[in-house]
Structure formats: C-alpha cells, structure tokens
Amino acid sequence: MDQRIARLLNRTEIVDCMARYTRGVDRHDVELMRSTFWPDAEIAYTNIFHGGLEDFLAWANPHHDAAYRNHQHHTTTHAIRIKGDVAVAEHYCLVMLQRHSGETLLSSGRYLQQFERRDPEGTGAEWRIAVREYMPEMSFALAGRNAGEGLTPERLAALYDSADGGTSDDPARWAPVPPSGPSRQDSSDVSYRFPLGRRAERALWQA
Structure with a gap:
C-alpha cells in the first residue's frame, strides 16, 4: 500500500509539473516555465530548437509572438513509468495556434520526457523535466477568431447588462469574454x- 500511495503522489507531482509548464508558456510566464525544468535540462523540438534551458526560455516566447497572436497548449494521456528518482513520461499534446492573419492551426503531438527527482537545495525533493523531445504528428488549418474579439470595455459591459447578451446578428454574441x-x-x-x-469584483466596467 505504501508503494502504491508513493507512486500516486509521484505521478501527481509529474502531471502538476506539466500543468505548470502549459500555464507558463500560454501566459508567457518565464519564471513559471523555468520552475518545471532542471537547470541542466536538454530540450528539443525536431530541427526547430535544440538546446539548454536558458536558451529555450529566450526562444519560446519570441517564437510564439512572431508567428501567433494567441495560443493554447493542452496535455493529455499521461503515460508515466517511474523507477526510483527517474521517470519517463509520454504526454499527448494538443496545441491551438492562431496566426496574426486569424487562421488557426490545430496540431497534435507528444512530449517524450525524462523527469528526475532532485533536492539540490536540501529543501525537499521535487520532480522536474531533465530531457524533452517533442514529437509532432498532425496539423490542421482552421478558420477561427478569439472570443469577444474587438470588444471595448463599454461594449462588453453593455452585452452583460442587456437581457439577452446581445442581438442575434451581433458578431460579439459568439462566445463573448467574461x-x-x-x-x-x-x-x-x-x-x-x-x-x-466574485464576478462583480472583477468586472472591467467596475474596475
């Protein structure tokens, strides 16, 4: 039972690490991204990028900014093998990338990664990524746009204050932002x- 509990805790920490990474890359939060890798990590994306952590952090956000105005990374199907302080994981990945032109790419692939549990500061062992190899598989080009694109705070307020959220022919009616x-x-x-x-505390028109 102790071994099973330990495995579940280790697996949860590894999946949580990937959740931190995807949040970090989509919010351009460099420190959050850094917290998911060991300083000596090797990171590879086919022939697009191959290098160490600091070079990766300097490359990732400018790469996304140059090509896309919005993006989301999703990781699913976590297959994880753990032996001692080393784990090998395969994470399926779905990525939505919206070009500056408005065209949206939906791509899929896998992160093949080696996680290692270390305690370099003596403050408690943790799992981070030591090796990453990204394996792309499929890509589709789609028409798309951002939720509530072009809405001003005033128009947003009017939409939410109205009885029906906007008229049926109002393009902003499509998935308006919160x-x-x-x-x-x-x-x-x-x-x-x-x-x-509460929602009222976050409303743009009351900020």
Whole structure:
C-alpha cells in the first residue's frame, strides 16, 4: 500500500509539473516555465530548437509572438513509468495556434520526457523535466477568431447588462469574454488573481 500511495503522489507531482509548464508558456510566464525544468535540462523540438534551458526560455516566447497572436497548449494521456528518482513520461499534446492573419492551426503531438527527482537545495525533493523531445504528428488549418474579439470595455459591459447578451446578428454574441476581461498572455490574466473573488469584483466596467 505504501508503494502504491508513493507512486500516486509521484505521478501527481509529474502531471502538476506539466500543468505548470502549459500555464507558463500560454501566459508567457518565464519564471513559471523555468520552475518545471532542471537547470541542466536538454530540450528539443525536431530541427526547430535544440538546446539548454536558458536558451529555450529566450526562444519560446519570441517564437510564439512572431508567428501567433494567441495560443493554447493542452496535455493529455499521461503515460508515466517511474523507477526510483527517474521517470519517463509520454504526454499527448494538443496545441491551438492562431496566426496574426486569424487562421488557426490545430496540431497534435507528444512530449517524450525524462523527469528526475532532485533536492539540490536540501529543501525537499521535487520532480522536474531533465530531457524533452517533442514529437509532432498532425496539423490542421482552421478558420477561427478569439472570443469577444474587438470588444471595448463599454461594449462588453453593455452585452452583460442587456437581457439577452446581445442581438442575434451581433458578431460579439459568439462566445463573448467574461466581464473580467479576455485571456491575456501575461500575469495580468485573471487566473493570477488570488483569491478569485466574485464576478462583480472583477468586472472591467467596475474596475
């Protein structure tokens, strides 16, 4: 039983590490991204990038900014093998990338990674990524746009204050953003707010 509990705890920490990574890359939070890798990590994305952690951190956000105006990374199907302080994991990945033109790419692939549990500071062992190899598999080009694109705070307020959320022919009616504002690729995103608070406390028109 102790071994089974230990395995579940280790697995949870590894999956949590990947959740921190995807949040970090989508919010352009360099420190959060850094917290998921060991300083001597080797990171490879086919022939696009191959290098160490600091070079990767310097490359990743400018690479996304140059090609895309919005993106989301999703990791699923975590297959993890753990032996002692080393784990090998395969994480399926779905990525939505919206070009500056508005075209949206939906791609899939896998992260093949070696995690290692270390305690370099003597403050408690933790799992981080030591080796990453990204394996792309499929990609599709789609028409798409951001939720609530082009809405001003005033128009957003009117949509939420109206009885039906907007007229049927209003393009903003399609998935309007919450009153607390659109997704942002930095720490001004509402997900950084703690505690989250009630909706009225986050409304743009009451800010």
